[in-house]
Amino acid sequence: MLLYNLQMLVSALCVQMFGHRCGFLIGVHDEFLDALEIISVESSRLQNTVSPAVAKRYNLPVWSRLANANTIALEKARDLVEQELSIAQDRISTGLVESTAIVDNLIISKDLNHETIVRHIIDLLMAAADTTAHTLAWCLYLIGQHKDAQQKARKELLAATGNEVANLSASSLAAVPYIKGMLKEGIRMYPVATFILRALSQETVLGRYHTPAGTVVSLSVYSTGRDSRFFSDAENFIPERWLRHQSSAALTCPKQSTGKHHSHAFLPFGIGARSCIGRRLAETQLQVFLAQLLATCQVSTLQPTHMKMRMVSIPADPIQIAIQQYND
Numbered sequence: 001m002l003l004y005n006l007q008m009l010v011s012a013l014c015v016q017m018f019g020h021r022c023g024f025l026i027g028v029h030d031e032f033l034d035a036l037e038i039i040s041v042e043s044s045r046l047q048n049t050v051s052p053a054v055a056k057r058y059n060l061p062v063w064s065r066l067a068n069a070n071t072i073a074l075e076k077a078r079d080l081v082e083q084e085l086s087i088a089q090d091r092i093s094t095g096l097v098e099s100t101a102i103v104d105n106l107i108i109s110k111d112l113n114h115e116t117i118v119r120h121i122i123d124l125l126m127a128a129a130d131t132t133a134h135t136l137a138w139c140l141y142l143i144g145q146h147k148d149a150q151q152k153a154r155k156e157l158l159a160a161t162g163n164e165v166a167n168l169s170a171s172s173l174a175a176v177p178y179i180k181g182m183l184k185e186g187i188r189m190y191p192v193a194t195f196i197l198r199a200l201s202q203e204t205v206l207g208r209y210h211t212p213a214g215t216v217v218s219l220s221v222y223s224t225g226r227d228s229r230f231f232s233d234a235e236n237f238i239p240e241r242w243l244r245h246q247s248s249a250a251l252t253c254p255k256q257s258t259g260k261h262h263s264h265a266f267l268p269f270g271i272g273a274r275s276c277i278g279r280r281l282a283e284t285q286l287q288v289f290l291a292q293l294l295a296t297c298q299v300s301t302l303q304p305t306h307m308k309m310r311m312v313s314i315p316a317d318p319i320q321i322a323i324q325q326y327n328d
């Protein structure tokens with residue numbers, strides 16, 4: 001399921017960036033995706049064994065596997081981006097008037113030089129893949145355990161789209177907040193980036209701790225998401241907690257003692273100038289996917305699993321779900 005997830009989500013990203021899927025769905029770029037998977041596995045091995053500096057110095061096997069996968073991923077991503085930029089350049093020189101592809105607009109605007117565009121897009125390709133794919137896998141894992149929630153989502157979807165879910169628009173997405181609630185619950189309970197790191201730029205008092213400048217501070221997104229001070233009934237999947245105007249929401253939304261929402265209790269995409277640049281894209285992709293799936297199919301989770309840490313949090317055993325189409 002993960003490889004398919006990766007293919008699907010990266011190909012959707014390519015549509016935004018290059019205006020087409022670039023063959024990700026038919027396996028053309030599996031070598032790139034496989035290299036990303038190896039980077040994820042080997043970097044977590046490295047975290048759990050020796051320091052990267054030692055591994056590099058003695059060129060330990062774990063280091064050479066990681067470095068090799070990194071080289072392959074960067075080379076494959078660069079080949080793809082260079083090829084797409086050259087196609088875009090041709091499109092533009094033959095009189096392209098209007099385009100929604102990000103690369104076309106970057107080339108036309110002339111704000112960035114060629115190499116900078118290439119590097120930014122490689123960065124996006126590398127950052128987008130496993131974060132969104134694993135988030136989707138975790139959401140399906142949870143949703144598959146809650147048939148009642150699926151029914152609510154389906155009812156809301158069919159009402160908002162007049163049974164035409166294939167033509168889901170931005171405005172009909174806004175009319176299905178329950179799907180967004182499901183997504184937020186999935187990310188709250190299984191955040192793929194379980195913590196955020198910051199090096200303090202100045203001496204700071206954090207709670208009872210006096211912390212010198214330069215200290216690296218880790219904020220656990222996983223712990224705050226599961227903390228009953230911020231989320232009542234925190235161990236349970238309750239999409240309603242994210243809905244406005246719901247009487248149950250007051251009980252379950254992240255809140256301070258004042259009763260106002262505590263926005264910093266939910267930071268799965270980070271915060272501030274270095275927060276996730278792909279947040280809106282990922283959220284939209286995931287909402288559209290869930291909406292189209294849940295309108296037509298029932299999802300059932302076949303066996304329990306738990307989180308294990310890699311570069312992002314992944315299931316300890318492959319997530320197994322059954323997807324069955326409704327007959328009505």
Ligand code: HEM
Pocket residue numbers: 013123124125127128129131132135192193196197268269270271272273274275276277278279281282283
């Ligand atoms: C559900 C999916 C995703 C999650 C949970 C996620 C989460 C995160 C987090 C926690 C950070 C660090 C933020 C911080 O330190 O404050 C981050 C950074 C970043 N993300 Fe995402 N991300 C997701 C999808 C994406 C996608 C689809 C893209 C690209 C299209 C992307 C591109 C980036 C980039 C480039 C950065 C580095 C930003 C910087 O350092 O300035 N992410 N992401």
